[in-house]
Amino acid sequence: MIDPKTVSRILDTAQIVDVVSDFVTLRRRGANYVGLCPFHDEKTGSFVVSPAKGIFKCFGCGKAGGPVHFIMEHEQLDYPGALRYLAKKYGIEIVEKELSAEEKQAQSERESLFAVNDWAARYFIDTLNNTEEGRSVGISYFRERGFTDETIRKFGLGYCPSEGSAMCRAALAHGFKAEFIEKTGVGLRRDNGAWYDRFRGRVIFPVHTLSGKVVAFGGRVLEKNDKTAKYVNSPESEIYSKSHELYGIYFAKQSIVKADRCFLVEGYTDVISMHQAGVTNVVASSGTSLTEGQIRLIHRFTPNITVLYDGDNAGIKASVRGIDMLLAEGMNVKVVLLPDGEDPDSYARGHNASDFIRFIDENQTDFIHFKVKLLKGEVGTDPIKRAQLVQDVVRSIALMPDNITRMVYTKECAEMLDMDEGTLANEVRRVHDAKRTEEMKRAGYNPDNSRKRTTDPAYRHVGQGAGVQPPVQAREAGGENASPPDEGDIPHQTDGISQQPELVNEAFAARSPFYSHERNIIQEVVRHGGQVMCYEEGDDGAAVPLTVGRYVIEELAELRGEMGCMVHDAVYARILDEMAEHTAEVGFDTARYFTGHTDPDISCEAANLVSEQYQLSRIFTKEDEYTGDPNDKKDMEIYLRHKEEKERKELFDVVVKVVFEYKSEIVESKNKALLAEMREAQAAGDMPRVFEIIREQQTLKEISKQLGAHCGHRVLAR
Incomplete structure (x- = not known):
């Protein structure tokens, strides 16, 4: 386990532009940076990095997140692995505990394969420099090529002993599983089960990933033999695809x-x-x-x-x-x-x-x-x-x-x-x-349709309500040639219509009319969950700050009893559950917390929600900008207080509105269900049930009228 303080230090230190720039060439555009997405194939940059928000977002494939999530995606690491990567990059010390046998057993295949390769690279280097055969054969060859000691060290050049299975025996003795030794290709087994080294008697050229991890090896034979291939390379595996790697x-x-x-x-x-x-x-x-x-x-x-x-x-x-x-x-x-x-x-x-x-x-x-x-x-x-x-x-x-x-x-x-x-x-x-x-x-594009739709039956496009920009999982018909926005890091809304479709799980989309409303709510929670939206009167009569997160949790808590949940979407439900643990923390940085979450589903969705074009003080126009004397501290304080009040009022209005709309949709959904049930009761001649449904409808109508007042009644001072 990594100490929580160390995790916080890593998150505080890691800068999204610095991290991404190790893998992508970024060009400044306004307040943000753009480049070619490393997660999908494209010719024009739809990949945007926002240093202010500490996130990246691709408008082509929908990938999004913070520095940790970027490393998780790019290097295919788990959360602790990504933290260790960033700690190494920034020189932050992490004390690693020795893995138990059970923990080694639980390591992912990718991590195990990389572990074998890392050990093999060190084994080859050690054999080259510290054995008589390595020095007399391997070092001599590299000297003939004119390579200096510094060059040999830089590229991690090595040598595999010519004795048939020396390396395999060493790997097994080190505790590596046979299956991973075989999958990396450093060792092979004959039909009789005997081990032999793939690279025996060859000088070794390690192949590194973009981040410097050893992903494969190339071995060159030194003895002239027409029956032996001059070069032998690692086989393709879970971690190595030769078509996606370049030496050097x-x-x-x-x-x-x-x-x-x-x-x-x-x-x-x-x-x-x-x-x-x-x-x-x-x-x-x-x-x-x-x-x-x-x-x-x-x-x-x-x-x-x-x-x-x-x-x-x-x-x-x-x-x-x-x-x-x-x-x-x-x-x-x-x-x-x-x-x-x-x-x-x-x-x-x-x-x-x-x-x-x-x-x-x-x-x-x-x-x-x-x-x-x-x-x-x-x-x-x-x-x-x-x-x-x-x-x-x-x-x-x-x-x-x-x-x-x-x-x-x-x-x-x-x-x-x-x-x-x-x-x-x-x-x-x-x-x-x-x-x-x-x-x-070949791409399945239908010229009669303005959008290229997925052929995966597990997904479908879902239209969104006004003011909601879904995370982008599909491209417009313009495909990769579509340009990202010139300003900001996301496309804004046009006439209340989402500019790009979202691919969501069909099972949820098909049964739920609540998705856009739930997303509006979670968007406010992720962006402003720890901010004060108003003050309410406490038991002692004092004004108590009410944060967005606490307001949402308390307003939706009653739905858990009626529906079994506050929201229907599983990821949104997990976000609310975690928000509930921090409702007492005024100023809690929800955007940072959720975009840096250990769960990639949460961090990716949070980054999508944070990255969308949004200016809290839309009503605070240029006419409201301070025009007085900047040296007049009292006047400046009055101006700033006025500005803060206007921003808080708008935040209050937005949050109350999205909660009201969500609850109203639930009421409307229940009303539709009652109408369907009434038709069935009328067809069956069950008049007592018909009258009972009418009374329930009247109750729902009254609830609908009261919802607005109920959502906003708690305000004491905005």
């Missing part, structure tokens, strides 16, 4: 942001040698074909990428598909062809950072021009090959999402290919439109 991204992310450019190479040693030379904004696809996930990972930090090739034309042609994928993601792609006989590794070992960068800047070529030049040399006078060249170039240009960019490239390529610009432009437009139509069909 952890070490490069800050440099990429600073340079606003990323260099893409192929292998581990390319990255390491370039780092050692001083060129640190570099990542590698690790010999695999570039994937959309990897491209989007780069795009979160910069839209500018330079691909470095050696002189192998065959290798260049094989990678063209990956370049086209970069274009499709809106990246600005440059290509550099290194001198004959050189690759990024060898060239970096022979040059310093300034020489390397100078060569790149002087020799980089826009990819489309590079592609035309590359393929044009093979065409000659063959008209069929020439047509294929044009079609190939058209496909690449058509992938670009920006219309102006496509127009510019079309014009330039028409000149390079000696073609009519209009003809080329028409073909680019045709291919682009066909691609877009196909994408929309």
